[in-house]
Amino acid sequence: MASPAMPPVPTLVEIIAAKRDGAPGNPADVARLVAALMSGELADYQMAAWLMAVFFRGLSDPETVAMTEAMLRSGRVLDLSRVRGLKVDKHSTGGVGDKVSVTLAPLVAACGVPVPMVCGRGLGHTGGTVDKLEAIPGFRAQLDAAEFAAIVERVGCCMIGQTAEIAPADKRIYALRDVTATVESIPLIVASILSKKLAEGIDALVLDVKVGRGAFMKEVSAARTLAKALVRVGSRAGKKVVALLTDMEAPLGVAVGNAIETAEALDVLAGGGPPDLVACTLALGAEMLVLGGKAGGVGAARALLAQAIASGRAARVAEQMIEAQGGDPRVVADRRRLAVAEEELVIEAARDGYVDRVDALAIGLAAVAMGAGRSRADQPVDHGVGIYVEKKPGDAVRASEPLARLRVRSGAAALPIAERVREAFAIADTAPPLRPLVLDRIDDRSSTAAPGSG
Amino acid sequence: MASPAMPPVPTLVEIIAAKRDGAPGNPADVARLVAALMSGELADYQMAAWLMAVFFRGLSDPETVAMTEAMLRSGRVLDLSRVRGLKVDKHSTGGVGDKVSVTLAPLVAACGVPVPMVCGRGLGHTGGTVDKLEAIPGFRAQLDAAEFAAIVERVGCCMIGQTAEIAPADKRIYALRDVTATVESIPLIVASILSKKLAEGIDALVLDVKVGRGAFMKEVSAARTLAKALVRVGSRAGKKVVALLTDMEAPLGVAVGNAIETAEALDVLAGGGPPDLVACTLALGAEMLVLGGKAGGVGAARALLAQAIASGRAARVAEQMIEAQGGDPRVVADRRRLAVAEEELVIEAARDGYVDRVDALAIGLAAVAMGAGRSRADQPVDHGVGIYVEKKPGDAVRASEPLARLRVRSGAAALPIAERVREAFAIADTAPPLRPLVLDRIDDRSSTAAPGSG
Numbered sequence: 001m002a003s004p005a006m007p008p009v010p011t012l013v014e015i016i017a018a019k020r021d022g023a024p025g026n027p028a029d030v031a032r033l034v035a036a037l038m039s040g041e042l043a044d045y046q047m048a049a050w051l052m053a054v055f056f057r058g059l060s061d062p063e064t065v066a067m068t069e070a071m072l073r074s075g076r077v078l079d080l081s082r083v084r085g086l087k088v089d090k091h092s093t094g095g096v097g098d099k100v101s102v103t104l105a106p107l108v109a110a111c112g113v114p115v116p117m118v119c120g121r122g123l124g125h126t127g128g129t130v131d132k133l134e135a136i137p138g139f140r141a142q143l144d145a146a147e148f149a150a151i152v153e154r155v156g157c158c159m160i161g162q163t164a165e166i167a168p169a170d171k172r173i174y175a176l177r178d179v180t181a182t183v184e185s186i187p188l189i190v191a192s193i194l195s196k197k198l199a200e201g202i203d204a205l206v207l208d209v210k211v212g213r214g215a216f217m218k219e220v221s222a223a224r225t226l227a228k229a230l231v232r233v234g235s236r237a238g239k240k241v242v243a244l245l246t247d248m249e250a251p252l253g254v255a256v257g258n259a260i261e262t263a264e265a266l267d268v269l270a271g272g273g274p275p276d277l278v279a280c281t282l283a284l285g286a287e288m289l290v291l292g293g294k295a296g297g298v299g300a301a302r303a304l305l306a307q308a309i310a311s312g313r314a315a316r317v318a319e320q321m322i323e324a325q326g327g328d329p330r331v332v333a334d335r336r337r338l339a340v341a342e343e344e345l346v347i348e349a350a351r352d353g354y355v356d357r358v359d360a361l362a363i364g365l366a367a368v369a370m371g372a373g374r375s376r377a378d379q380p381v382d383h384g385v386g387i388y389v390e391k392k393p394g395d396a397v398r399a400s401e402p403l404a405r406l407r408v409r410s411g412a413a414a415l416p417i418a419e420r421v422r423e424a425f426a427i428a429d430t431a432p433p434l435r436p437l438v439l440d441r442i443d444d445r446s447s448t449a450a451p452g453s454g
Numbered sequence: 455m456a457s458p459a460m461p462p463v464p465t466l467v468e469i470i471a472a473k474r475d476g477a478p479g480n481p482a483d484v485a486r487l488v489a490a491l492m493s494g495e496l497a498d499y500q501m502a503a504w505l506m507a508v509f510f511r512g513l514s515d516p517e518t519v520a521m522t523e524a525m526l527r528s529g530r531v532l533d534l535s536r537v538r539g540l541k542v543d544k545h546s547t548g549g550v551g552d553k554v555s556v557t558l559a560p561l562v563a564a565c566g567v568p569v570p571m572v573c574g575r576g577l578g579h580t581g582g583t584v585d586k587l588e589a590i591p592g593f594r595a596q597l598d599a600a601e602f603a604a605i606v607e608r609v610g611c612c613m614i615g616q617t618a619e620i621a622p623a624d625k626r627i628y629a630l631r632d633v634t635a636t637v638e639s640i641p642l643i644v645a646s647i648l649s650k651k652l653a654e655g656i657d658a659l660v661l662d663v664k665v666g667r668g669a670f671m672k673e674v675s676a677a678r679t680l681a682k683a684l685v686r687v688g689s690r691a692g693k694k695v696v697a698l699l700t701d702m703e704a705p706l707g708v709a710v711g712n713a714i715e716t717a718e719a720l721d722v723l724a725g726g727g728p729p730d731l732v733a734c735t736l737a738l739g740a741e742m743l744v745l746g747g748k749a750g751g752v753g754a755a756r757a758l759l760a761q762a763i764a765s766g767r768a769a770r771v772a773e774q775m776i777e778a779q780g781g782d783p784r785v786v787a788d789r790r791r792l793a794v795a796e797e798e799l800v801i802e803a804a805r806d807g808y809v810d811r812v813d814a815l816a817i818g819l820a821a822v823a824m825g826a827g828r829s830r831a832d833q834p835v836d837h838g839v840g841i842y843v844e845k846k847p848g849d850a851v852r853a854s855e856p857l858a859r860l861r862v863r864s865g866a867a868a869l870p871i872a873e874r875v876r877e878a879f880a881i882a883d884t885a886p887p888l889r890p891l892v893l894d895r896i897d898d899r900s901s902t903a904a905p906g907s908g
Contacts, residue, residue, distance in 0.1 A: 017635035020509060048499035049634035052506035055474060180503035181471035 012042050019053040027066035030059065034070035034169050044176060051173070051182040059187035064233045067187070071195035074169030078145050080116055080201040083153045087114045088292045090284050091197055092208040093216055093226070094126035096364035097251035097389070100208065101129045101159065102265035103273075103281050104288070106318035109156030110308040111285075111301075113292030116152045116200045117159045118166060122373040122381065125214065125364025127261065130161040131373075135259035135338055135383035139327030155320045167195040190229045194237060204240035204291035206284055207231070211439060212249035214360025220245065220439055227440070231447035242287045243447075245439040246280055250358040250393050253277035257372045257386015260407065263335035269315045270333075276392070279437050282306075341384040345406040345418045349397045353427040358389055362424035369417050370408060385409060387421060394431050466496050473507040481520035484513065488524035488623050498630060505627070505636040513641035518687045521641070525649035528623030532599050534570055534655040537607045541568045542746045544738050545651055546662040547670055547680070548580035550818035551705035551843070554662065555583045555613065556719035557727075557735050558742070560772035563610030564762040565739075565755075567746030570606045570654045571613045572620060576827040576835065579668065579818025581715065584615040585827075589713035589792055589837035593781030609774045621649040644683045648691065658694035658745035660738055661685070665893055666703035668814020674699065674893055681894070685901035696741045697901075699894040700734055704812040704847050707731035711826045711840015714861065717789035723769045724787075730846070733891050736760075795838040799860040799872045803851045807881040812843055816878035823871050824862060839863060841875060848885050 015029045033050060036042035059067065080087055088108065092098055105115045119141070122128035130141045141161040143151070151158035164171075170192050177183045197205055209217065209227040217223035227243035234241035253274040255264040267273040268281055286301035295301035308314040319329035331337045367373050371382035388405040391397050403425050408414040469483045487504060490496035513521065534541055542562065546552055559569045573595070576582035584595045595615040597605070605612035618625075624646050631637045651659055663671065663681040671677035681697035688695035707728040709718040721727040722735055740755035749755035762768040773783035785791045821827050825836035842859040845851050857879050862868040 013633055013635050020506065020635050043633070044497075044499040045502035045630055046634050049502040049506040049636060052474065052503040053509075053635075055507075056510045176499055179467055179497070180500050181467050181474050181507075182503060 012036055012046060016046060016050045016053060019050055019057055022057045025060045025063040027062045030063045030066040031070040034067060034074065034173075037172065038074050038169050047173065048176055048180045048182070051177055051180060051185075051188065054188060055182050055185045058185075061232050061236055064187040064191050064229070065236045067191040068194045068198065068233060068237055071167045071169040071173070071191060072199050075167045075199060076145060076165040077199050078116065078149060078201040080114070080149055080152060082149065083114045083116070085112065085114050086203040086292045087116055087152075087201065088204045088206065088288045089115060089117050089197055089200055089202045090206045090208060090288060091193060093193075093210050095210040095248040095252060096125060096127065096214040096360040096367070097253045097256045097261065098127065098210070099129075099132055099253065099255070099261035099265040100277070100281050100284060102132055102262055103268045104285050105157040105159050106321055107269060107281070107305060107308055107314040108285050108288045108292070110314040110317040111289055111304045112294050113289055114152055115157040115288070116148065116202060117157065118162060118196065118200050119159055120162060121377075123377060124375065125361055125368060125373070127256070127258070127364070127367070127373060129159065131258050131381050131383070132262045132265070133159055133327075135262050136322055136327040136331050137337070139322060140325050143325065151321065151324045155324055156317055157321055158325065159321070162196070166199045170195045186226055186229050189226060190233050193230065194234055198237060198239065202239065205234060206287040206291065207241065207243035208280075208284055209243050209245050210248035211245050212247055212360065214251065214364055215248035224440055224442070227442045228447040231442050231444055235444040235447070240291045241444065242291060243442040244283060244287065245442070246283075247435050247437050247439060248360055249435060251360045251363050251389050252280060254388050254390065255386060256363055256367050256389060257407070258381060258383040259338040259340050260386040260388065262331075263338050266318065266332055266335050269309060269318055271309050276437055283438050339384050340386070341382075341407040341409050343408050343411045345408060345411050345414055346402050347404040347406070347418060347422045347425070348400045349391070349403050349427060350399060351427055352398050353429055354431040355391045355393050355395045355397055355403075355425060356428035356432050357426040358391070358393055359424040362420060363387060363389065366417050366420045366424070369420070370406070370414065382409070391425070394434050396431070397427060466490055466500060470500060470504045470507060473504055473511055476511045479514045479517040481516045484517045484520040485524040488521060488528065488627075491626065492528050492623050501627065502630055502634045502636070505631055505634060505639075505642065508642060509636050509639045512639075515686055515690055518641040518645050518683070519690045521645040522648045522652065522687060522691055525621045525623040525627065525645060526653050529621045529653060530599060530619040531653050532570065532603060532655040534568070534603055534606060536603065537568050537570070539566065539568050540657040540746045541570055541606075541655065542658045542660065542742045543569060543571050543651060543654055543656045544660045544662060544742060545647060547647075547664050549664040549702040549706055550579060550581065550668040550814040550821070551707045551710045551715065552581065552664070553583075553586055553707065553709070553715040553719040554731070554735050554738060556586055556716055557722045558739050559611040559613050560775055561723060561735070561759060561762055561768040562739050562742045562746070564768040564771040565743055565758045566610075566748050567743055568606055569611040569742070570602065570656060571611065572616060572650065572654050573613055574616060575831075577831060578829065579815055579822060579827070581710070581712070581818070581821070581827060583613065585712050585835050585837070586716045586719070587613060589716050590776055590781040590785050591791070593776060594779050597779065605775065605778045609778055610771055611775055612779070613775070616650070620653045624649045640680055640683050643680060644687050647684065648688055652691060652693065656693065659688060660741045660745065661695065661697035662734075662738055663697050663699050664702035665699050666701055666814065668705065668818055669702035678894055678896070681896045682901040685896050685898055689898045689901070694745045695898065696745060697896040698737060698741065698892050699896070700737075701889050701891050701893060702814055703889060705814045705817050705843050706734060708842050708844065709840060710817055710821050710843060711861070712835060712837040713792040713794050714840040714842065716785070717792050720772065720786055720789050723763060723772055725763050730891055737892050793838050794840070795836075795861040795863050797862050797865045799862060799865050799868055800856050801858040801860070801872055801876050801879070802854045803845070803857050803881060804853065805881055806852050807883055808885040809845045809847050809849045809851055809857070809879060810882035810886045811880040812845070812847055813878040816874060817841060817843065820871050820874045820878070823874070824860070824868065836863070845879070848888050850885070851881060
């Protein structure tokens with residue numbers, strides 16, 4: 001006789017079934033799944049089924065915290081204990097022309113708040129800070145953890161690319177989500193963002209949740225739901241978190257590309273730059289200074305930021321950081337050292353009127369088509385090409401005035417792309433109502449009443 | 455400049471996303487996914503995500519037909535064109551003590567309806583016809599397609615196990631569902647059952663949808679939904695399909711095991727057998743004769759079945775089939791040739807009363823624990839062990855009368871199992887209301903108003 005055997009009780013399958021059936025979530029189960037995926041006990045296809053169940057059933061905040069922390073613990077948490085002060089980072093959900101980080105890290109560091117920043121690369125229509133920084137001759141974004149910590153300690157900020165050591169479970173799960181139609185889930189987005197950011201060893205985080213045509217979130221309501229979930233879950237994970245919802249209907253600033261965006265970000269450090277870019281940078285920077293304990297409120301914080309720019313201290317921190325990371329620090333004072341493609345194609349207005357719309361998604365996709373971005377993660381980028389968006393929504397324009405200038409390697413080859421850029425502009429007889437740049441602000445007091453955030 | 459490149463449009467991912475979002479289903483998309491899984495274009499984790507999305511969103515009947523046919527086409531469709539007449543099979547959703555097929559195939563074949571039957575093996579608490587047949591000395595259930603067709607043509611019936619050639623996509627998808635908590639989906643169950651059955655080259659199918667403690671479907675309403683979906687989708691796929699809902703609160707018949715179940719099934723062929731087993735066999739057999747065009751109605755069909763038993767023709771077909779498949783045909787006349795374990799443990803009633811309940815699930819699990827079944831697909835079974843359920847619901851019983859007898863290899867080792875069998879019986883002071891054996895009948899006229907089968 002065989003020994004008494006009950007049917008197998010496959011506990012990991014039961015965890016998937018419980019989520020599928022909307023049972024009250026158990027944070028320990030979520031942590032168990034993530035660990036089992038990394039150990040090989042749970043197969044990719046089981047994680048994929050669970051991710052789809054989460055798409056339908058959501059995760060509670062405690063479950064999302066557990067997932068965040070399990071992904072965080074799957075890799076290395078950077079040790080910044082030797083860096084004094086509250087360490088604060090900023091994360092953007094991604095947009096077109098969003099070069100804010102390049103300005104912000106040295107600017108905030110110049111005000112005394114250490115900024116350990118792990119940045120992304122561009123994918124699809126949204127650009128990546130690492131690509132922009134790598135337009136600086138010699139700049140090295142792939143540093144090891146010890147070098148990173150040493151530069152944050154010495155300079156006040158350091159900006160590196162994602163490493164294999166940071167949250168490998170997030171990398172693995174994100175790759176699965178990308179090919180299983182499970183990207184668009186608020187708790188999964190929250191856990192992915194926070195796991196990477198919390199691995200930096202930060203104390204506080206300012207989130208820039210982009211909203212509009214060029215953003216992942218097209219609608220304010222969805223962006224607000226995401227922002228509230230990020231703040232709630234980040235706070236539960238023990239961090240101070242504030243989120244701003246900012247407009248991404250049109251590209252941010254004028255430049256869309258790599259070298260030309262870095263030049264524009266350095267313009268802001270030098271006291272110049274397009275008004276919308278300056279406004280976005282100062283709004284986010286002020287929140288960082290308040291969270292970092294350097295100002296009692298955003299008004300005082302803005303004054304500190306303005307002084308750091310006017311005094312040249314912010315520019316000096318940028319020079320120090322670039323030099324520490326192997327780059328040519330002279331680009332900070334002389335932005336023409338950033339190599340830009342020689343040929344120029346000018347897109348002219350067909351008629352008089354007002355710019356009604358500049359489609360950020362179309363501009364972002366045109367930049368990818370030019371080679372400034374990538375449609376697959378393994379593609380190289382051309383740092384020198386890009387698009388100057390000369391006219392922004394609300395601007396008056398006269399027939400044959402330039403709407404945009406493309407910096408390209410070959411004008412002939414770029415003609416179809418120029419046509420797409422032209423179509424991104426809509427001209428109307430009257431000026432459109434101006435959208436505010438900052439659409440909302442969410443902190444831990446305003447993050448609790450989140451509809452549909454499970 | 456890079457050549458113009460748009461972000462990739464991953465069409466298989468879009469199919470997953472469309473199902474996730476509840477978009478109107480496209481049958482061609484479903485067929486594409488199944489083919490892509492088998493070609494390697496679609497990964498297991500992508501299929502798992504789609505299966506979970508189907509759990510939530512369902513499949514339309516045309517999508518379910520497409521999935522059925524795609525899984526069917528992934529393998530070999532048996533060619534029975536040389537076999538004259540309408541070929542009819544029966545499929546049960548699985549129960550405890552369900553040995554109906556062993557009687558039914560030769561009985562229906564004896565009435566002139568060819569029965570090409572591909573049967574399953576036991577898993578978990580439900581038994582499998584192949585295991586029961588293999589209790590016959592020498593019986594070979596693994597025949598190739600040509601042998602199978604030749605025996606159906608010559609004898610009128612043949613009973614074999616699942617082969618790797620039949621619906622391999624179903625095998626692969628079922629294995630995924632089993633470990634991703636996506637088994638419990640009506641359209642996926644329907645497509646799985648029908649793909650295997652339609653691969654037999656049949657013209658019509660009678661389904662025995664079991665309902666109750668010992669069945670996959672515990673509730674009549676869920677079983678009816680499944681039965682209607684099976685009939686609707688089978689009809690759309692061009693087959694004549696009828697489903698009976700039959701009771702599976704208590705085990706069917708007396709014997710639960712392999713050799714003892716085969717002996718009991720052969721008792722029915724000889725004109726004996728427990729009344730509930732006889733009733734179930736005749737009800738299903740009558741539907742098969744009507745679908746096979748041998749009787750105008752179930753009344754006439756029952757008379758034909760009774761004649762085939764009384765005349766000994768059914769038993770002779772059984773002998774011929776067993777002999778053709780390498781087995782000892784003498785078992786049909788002399789059931790003691792089926793080897794049964796020698797030791798017996800008797801479970802006695804503790805008190806006078808009426809049997810209120812015999813828990814089919816508990817009996818089935820006890821049989822697995824004895825070695826008569828398997829908890830994993832790769833386990834062997836002991837054909838000689840089993841449980842005789844001597845008292846059935848509604849039977850009067852006196853204290854110390856046998857409720858059940860266990861045939862075991864070692865009485866001492868079986869004592870804990872005997873205890874579980876004892877607990878499967880509930881004795882009450884009054885007789886319970888009798889459940890009808892056949893709870894409902896669904897044909898293509900009664901299958902249309904299926905709630906929740908979208």
